[in-house]
Amino acid sequence: MPLFIRWILVAMAWLLCAAVIGIEKQPFMEPSFAPDHPVASFGRRESPFFNEEFINPDQNLAFVHVGSTFEFGNGILGGLWYGGPYEYCHDNKIYFSSLRNGSWLAPRAIMTSTQVENDLGRPIRCLGNPLMLPNADGSLELLFVTIAMGRWSGGQLNRCVSKNGGLTWSRVERLTLSPLCNFSELVRNRPIPLAGGGWCVPIYQEFIGKFPELLWLKDENGKLTARKSRITGGCAFLQPTLIPLGGKKAIVLLRDWTKAKRIFVSRSQNGGFTWSKTVPTNLPNPDAGISGLNLADGKLLVAFNDSTSKRENLSLALSRDGGDFWQRIFVLNKDPDSYPSYPFVMKAHNGLIYVAYTDEGDAIKLVNFNEEWIDELQPKKADTSGP
């Protein structure tokens, strides 16, 4: 190759490099979490309030799972889950409902495997784990997992948007987040809005390692930027629940896959970019999903399976010291046969706290209460089991 051609090619290499750098934005340089739904004074109830109901009372599906709730821009509560004949079934659909005048509307399927296949132009095995991101402008972003092959470890994340309250949805787009065939990026827990716009979504990988991550999403003028960062590596923890503590401080509680059988905690002081070493809490974890949030007075609340062996009950615990020590306050479900699992906790703008969870594998149960109800609960005798 003549020398002058080499130099021309070198110049081209750097021009192309400059072009690539020019088109890629870096939108998450200094993220900070938006305040976690401040309790509106007008909505705050005076007396303790507790209620439980089913989101999908008459759905009659053999299998439903991964229920979650969200708030539309107008404050109406929405519910989201997936279900069908069995867990890895191609016929499974993502269902959506909303609470109108005190009762849940009939569930509506908003996403099917066939629709995803048509939009993505490739086959999938099945879908699951939906999560709604309600934007400030009233639009809804739906994140969900599709499985290309195998089981959940072969899952990939997808996204679509609705600008009319969930009636119609944009084309599904695939998010590429993992180096090995984009396998095993899964979503489950509550997304946290960012102060500068966009979302921080707890995700996790369980293909070769099992580890928690954060997905950073920002849609600017229809152009989506998706990045991720790692909380910790290895093969130990998954399904992080992210709890912002104000500004750039946050903690994550982690589902445990190790023999410790404990809920683990990690902390960040810089908006989730770096995380402290994970340490066990005094709460048990039978390799099951957990979900938590912060309350108005700085206390933290977590819903968890209070067992080291199986998902035999679902309980609530409270921490007054930022997540180091937890006290059990209430058992939401004591029936071991109902196999209560995968809690999803959120706080609405009216101050009510909602806990959605899978009950008996074929129903999504929703418990709602206010902070006065929590205040009234006398914490059980302090746990003596240390971390």
Added chain:
Amino acid sequence: MSTDLIHQLYAGLLPWLGLSLLLLGRSPILSRLRIVGSLLLAFFLLRIPVHGWNIFLWIRSLEANPSIIMSGLLSVALWQRVSGRELFRLSDWTAAWIFGSAAAFTLYPMGLGLTSVDSYCWGWDRGLPIATAAIATALLLLGNRLGVLLLLPSAGFFLDLQESRNFWDALVDPIYAVISLGAVILLLLRLCTQRQQRVASFDKGQTAC
């Protein structure tokens, strides 16, 4: 042309190139009929429907982002096979396998959770395109033709050929990683054998003296 169609066409390129190369076989003499026949047969074989989806799309569901370098290397191999002309010399191929191995070693263990550092995230930063341009510069100035191929990831990324917006996916994919690692292992084994033979012949020479 829509972005989705570009992504779909690009994702189909690598399986088509790979299968065409396999169908051409190892025969030293290739007729024009065999060349065209192999290219067409590869295309139609990949269009065979399985459970309602053609094989192209099944492959795409597993790997939607074949690396641009691997596609480039297969194009070079196919061109060499068809034309009989040497586009890449042995040193160029060796550089390609070393580059692929180094990229795989840097990306996959950390990217799949070995440490708290996620090397896959570097693909969203500016460092990786700059590093690629620097390696391309060095190779071009050394006269290695892999340097030309290293221009393609940036060009492909700029043209939005892939579904992924992570620069790693333009550089390396699991197939390229496995082939590169295999080739580098073979290369190292050959070097070791040659060295042992050299030592043995040297010892023999000393004994004879």
